[in-house]
Amino acid sequence: MLFNSIDFALFLPVVFLLYWFLTNNNLKLQNFLIVAASYFFYGWWDWRFLSLILFSTILDYFIGRGLSKQDDQLKRKMLLWTSIVVNLGFLGFFKYYNFFLDNFVTAYTFLGKEISGDSLNIILPVGISFYTFQTLSYTIDVYKRKLEPTKDFVAFSAFVCFFPQLVAGPIERATHLLPQFYKKRTFEYGKAVDGMRQILWGLIKKVVIADNCAEFANIIFNNSSEYSGSTLVLGAIFFSFQIYGDFSGYSDIAIGTSRLFGFDLMQNFSFPYFSRDIAEFWRRWHISLSTWFRDYVYIPLGGSRGGTLGKIRNTFIIFIVSGFWHGANWTFVIWGALNAIYFLPLLLTKNNRNNLEVVAKGNVFPNIKEFLLIVLTFGLTVIAWIFFRADNVGHAIGYISEIFSPTLFDNPKFPRKVESLATLIMIVVFVLFEWNGRGNKYAIENLGIKWNRQIRYALYYVFIISIFWFGGKEQQFIYFQF
Known part of the structure; x- marks a missing residue:
């Protein structure tokens, strides 16, 4: 359902009226209505992919609960990596399977060896890159003990599938959005x-x-x-x-x-x-994604600490990964690398915070x-x-x-x-x-x-x-x- 469509123009006021008048400001009913409306909103494109959102929601909800009950560091890491591997596995299959297959076949052909590989007619689920990163923010923050795991499955489901930002962001952090589903909400005219x-x-x-x-x-x-x-x-x-x-x-x-x-x-x-400058541009463009990569990839790699080679490596990793996140095409990889080249002089001269x-x-x-x-x-x-x-x-x-x-x-x-x-x-x-x-x-x-x-x-x-x-x-x- 597109925001700029008649469908959404009818959908929004109906949900708005039900939300404020039918639920009578009951928090649980409001959250349940958000989940139902969000699943309807997403299913308008293709109801089959609702199972992916539901699976991701159930997986990360129970992993979060498991992390709260587990003090053994090795087992906590195993739970975290289960969430990361499964979520990124789904993302990788739907978004990158044909890309890697085609490039693998091309590489072997270049070396003089002929192999065949069958591409799949895979439909990319709308918004999978966005809600995957959103759920990952929850498990990573729970693992780091920055967030208490939720016991409210409906509230967590609403956080994962919240329809306004479900398919194209902003990619919300669990520490910011999830607590809003716990608080009583009353209508404010302003x-x-x-x-x-x-x-x-x-x-x-x-x-x-x-x-x-x-x-x-x-x-x-x-x-x-x-x-x-x-x-x-x-x-x-x-x-x-x-x-x-x-x-x-x-x-x-x-x-x-x-x-x-x-x-x-x-x-x-x-x-x-x-x-x-380019550093300022990236502080102002797609802030939710750039800060996600900064906090969950760039800083864990060492960020701008350490030697010059480490700074260069981390900068290229963060920009190339960001480019690859956008699509399975070498054009996006080069787009990311080009932005890294733009950014490096500012970082190396310590002018990236101007x-x-x-x-x-x-x-x-x-x-x-x-x-x-x-x-x-x-x-x-x-x-x-x-x-x-x-x-x-x-x-x-x-x-x-x-x-x-x-x-x-x-x-x-x-x-x-x-x-x-x-x-x-x-x-x-x-x-x-x-x-x-x-x-x-x-x-x-x-x-x-x-x-x-x-x-x-x-x-x-x-x-x-x-x-x-x-x-x-x-x-x-x-x-x-x-």
């Missing part, structure tokens, strides 16, 4: 209004920005051999705003929807395209240095996104090679000129909204709050009309494939 405002802004990002950018990014990437370097730059920019609007838009809708039910999810994006404050804080405009750093960082990010979007490594290299050719200085060719120019104008307006809100947690958070009520609501109506007027073709969220 929180609900904030949630609706967040949903509205998320739909603007997705329907107005991402879906329209997707049309022209697809045209240019799918026919890249026919375009000049200048046009390919446009295609890469369209994709950069497509993926940002698409993924951060989903996160905004998820966060806003959660607030309607009395929950607070972590911020997943914090104006990443205003970053002044720019902790929002850019141009307290000022209307950035200074010249800040502006140039933003442009440079965005440019490096756009180049990396080409690998993320390309069909294969050869496609990405050919695309970039044409950009850095003399055709870069040709007049760009706009596919469907009027519509593509209109989309570029919408991007500019969108960036201005984001820039105005960059000092807040969310761009829409305080927008118009102090304005006259009529003016404020007029703005919201403009947003709603824009969603219907400029709405592109309904497209699945990009991160559903991960």
Whole structure:
């Protein structure tokens, strides 16, 4: 069920009314309703994969209980590794089986030996990468004694399958989200209004920005051999705003929807395209995943402690694993490695913790240095996104090679000129909204709050009309494939 669909527009108010009026603020009933609604929401795609979520829930619930009763360190490790191996095993089978098989066959062929391997027609369960990491956070934190294991199976089930963030995050930590299922929740009008405002802004990002950018990014990437370097730059920019609007838009809708039910999810994006270096970008992009890898992979490996070789190794591991998490294709691995190369100079010179404050804080405009750093960082990010979007490594290299050719200085060719120019104008307006809100947690958070009520609501109506007027073709969220 897509957030930007009629199905969800009917589903959400029904669940909302049942949640607040039928349960009579009974905590157990509320949690049970969340589980039922979440399973219905997920089963709307394919009910068969509900068994995977249920199995993962039962497994980690009982492993958590087992960890609480076990003091023997060896047995505790065995329980932890059971959770890790089983959860990652399911993820690996559904997501990476054909990738490893194909590359194994190719490697043997390269060595002059012919072998055959039968690929499987495997359907990737929607959101498996997200809820797998979410359940793993529970068992790892229980193992580290950062969290008491729950005895409430319904509350734990609700934590695992919570429908607003089930299929594309944010990837919540058990230490943050699970305790919210233990607390009594009562309706708060202000929180609900904030949630609706967040949903509205998320739909603007997705329907107005991402879906329209997707049309022209697809045209240019799918026919890249026919375009000049200048046009390919446009295609890469369209994709950069497509993926940002698409993924951060989903996160905004998820966060806003959660607030309607009395929950607070972590911020997943914090104006990443205003970053002044790659380290800052990764503190602001897909925060829930980058902090997950930092806490559960990077720091256990030694982090930035130790010698230079250790720092380089750990940096490449974390970025390559992050890239591979996104998909079973060498393009994602190279995307991760390229970001590691961007990041290393900052780490080795100990400048990776610069720019902790929002850019141009307290000022209307950035200074010249800040502006140039933003442009440079965005440019490096756009180049990396080409690998993320390309069909294969050869496609990405050919695309970039044409950009850095003399055709870069040709007049760009706009596919469907009027519509593509209109989309570029919408991007500019969108960036201005984001820039105005960059000092807040969310761009829409305080927008118009102090304005006259009529003016404020007029703005919201403009947003709603824009969603219907400029709405592109309904497209699945990009991160559903991960």
